[in-house]
Amino acid sequence: MIEEKLVIGGVKLESRLFTGTGKFPSKEVIRETLEASNSQVVTMALRRVDFDNPEENVINYIPDNFTLLPNTSGARTAEEVVRIARIAKAAGCGNWIKIEAISDNKYLMPDNQETIKATEILAKEGFVVLPYISPDLMVAKRLEEVGAAAVMPLGAPIGSNRGLKTKELIKILIDEIELPIIVDAGIGKPSHAAEAMEMGADAVLVNTAIATANDPVKMAQAFDYAVQAGRIAYLAGPGAVKDYASASSPLTGFLKGE
């Protein structure tokens, strides 16, 4: 069992848990939670980063060892995604960007077509692009072609905590796409995260389930363990799932002289 480190944009990651900064009861709790999570990549909505006010600037609450993954929350089109990404880079947030192109405020479902357009532009500009998508094989292949650094399919609508409702579709991406697959959105419990990792996802991004827990710090630890356990289980190669028991008196035993 040789564990290869996850590498994205040239950065080698020990932890396969990506975290977020939204929905927390305070910025102090964000800091404590991130420290406890063992995570190394954290996403934050650029729309909420208050660069002018150090006390309110969420970046000042993110531990130094984290790679910042600004996201384009609020962008409705590829054009708005690109503008927000450029602002993030110019403001010193690094060159990673999580694309959220969402023109549906009811379910917050990503617009895959706008996402492909934005990915192409930003990848050419040298961004490490992590697009958030509805799981779709053809879309993921296009993203691969236009230079995405990973693909982030949703497990269920953002914030829904419903778990891996799109499991079959994500499985296809895991099997067919060379890029890292990071399951983003919908993961409501550590067991969901473990399930995604057991299935072969390269990482998971969890925000709502941690931020809105009664004890976000403990929940972050729980997710850390679940992601590690799921990954180890995947590498260990779980036995095949059968619908029937293995009979102790096999019907074909006579062939082996039993």
Added chain:
Amino acid sequence: MSFYKEYKQVKDIDFNSFFDQVTKYDVEKVLAKDRLKREDFLVLLSPLANHYLEEMAQKAHQLTVQNFGKVICLYAPLYLANYCVNQCAYCGFNVKNGFKRDKLTLNQVAQEAKAIVNKGIKDLVVLTGESRKHSPVSYIKDSIKILTEYFSSIAIEVYPMETEEYRELVEAGVDGLTIYQETYDEAIYDQVHITGPKKNYRFRLDAPERGCQAGMRRVNIGPLLGLDDWRKEAFFAGLHADYLQNKYLDTEVSLSLPRLRPHIGSFQPNSIVDDPALVQIILAYRLFLPRLGISLSTRESDQLRDNLLPLGITKMSAESSTFVGGYAENRGVNQFDISDDRTVAEVKELLLARGYQPVFKDWQQI
């Protein structure tokens, strides 16, 4: 297509007979549902549902935290002018109220902006009285150009405009539109809007939709509670929000629930909206429209605002002045009296103590 068409289909519902037929079983069935229909929403506004406020509150709280987190966005209003050509029976800016009118010069706009930004506020609602003559689109646009240097998000709450005018303001840096229908009942609407262009019910009713079409990112609507039976008004406003949310998926739709406040003049509310009623409306909205923003102003008392926090509120104003020029210097006549006069710093401390993160910046001028 207009919300008016949908409104016409429901305006003559016999509300009393509907409410009379609502049973405990109906309310409990609605509370167990994941997705609510219009009829379910009306069940939650019934007198019987008032006995289920705690159950509704638990569910509303859970939905709010799930969709918006433990977060409250803070904003402040900026009154550019209080000239008004309308005669609205319930409003302090009524053309017949004889007080000296004010309008900020562009220099004063910058002064006010600095005073508000110094409190930490980044999200602004710009208001004028309704007078195209004194506050033309060009004046509002010039003010917006100054304000974009100070604020990350700017909404307007002014007279209803044409789509092209809204678009012009969006290009100048406005990202949100607030416009209240005041009352959905056409007869009462006509009665309380005695003279002035505001008498045009349809032009106002369709204004939020024109805002969506013009590219506003956020549209905030609401009834002025107290003008008609609050159950009906809350129902129509909820349907209006639902209509906009379904038709303009890329616009964030929110509702405000202003209650009539004392002001100069002598108008008395037609319907008393007490605290349990306000709570019932907020909870019914959250259960019917889980993604809906709900905004609360300083019209309400500090104590009530604190208690309403976990029930579904997503946005609050803080340290508001409803005077023209009220931030840089205190003066003039205000539109209505405010009840919560705590400072931004005090509101921030309170939110944190209650387990809510105050958010000052929720958009970025792009």
